[in-house]
Amino acid sequence: MTIRVLLADDQTLVRAAFAMLVESARDMAVVGQAGTGREAVALARSERADLVVMDLRMPDLDGIEATRLIAADEDLTGVRVLVLTTYDTDEHIVEALRAGASGFLVKDTRPAELLDAIRTVAAGEALLSPGPTGRLIERFLRSPSAPATGGPECLSGREREVLTLLARGLNNAEIAEALGLSPLTAKTHVSRIMGKLGARDRAQLVIVAYESGLVTPGTM
DSSP: OOEEEEEEOSOHHHHHHHHHHHHTSTTEEEEEEESSHHHHHHHHHHHTOSEEEEESOOSSSOHHHHHHHHHHOGGGTTOEEEEEEOSSSOOOHHHHHHHTOOEEEETTOOHHHHHHHHHHHHTTOOBOOHHHHHHHIIIIITSTTSOOOOOSTTSOHHHHHHHHHHHTTOOHHHHHHHHTOOHHHHHHHHHHHHHHHTOSSHHHHHHHHHHTTSSOTTOO
């Protein structure tokens, strides 16, 4: 199955380089390139992309708002957004996760890592590196201006354990091993947690875990 990729970045040379890389993979195809956020949203609708590689800082409509529009569009259910960030200087990554992005990567990532990230997010998983995720949330999500959300009070004790491990960056297999569960059982717990909390994907579960205080900065 070919992953249909849309590239959104205001720098033509960056888009061209990413396009060459994506096209070099046998399981991927570039279906469009956007230089603005509005173009990204329009192309996501017209080209039926599976995944959008979204730069955050673009003219016309930034990557956060473009991500929010894509995530909120019922006709685009299943379209995943992988955002780009400079990490050390970009303070909007948590907002992008709140908006519906399924993960992030830094612009200076290695080519093979970008392709792996596209495959991971397209498969429905979240791309959340434990270290960077914890530091980003510590800097921005826990700030006084961060809006509060409801906590995971509706979860069972086991589900809270699963959510805690997920928020620390563990995948299903690692969660299963840590709790003595089968991988299928761990996956089922994650699916139920998403349903109970109304989360779009694992990335939003991480946000809920931090905003509710279930996981705190410095415990990654």
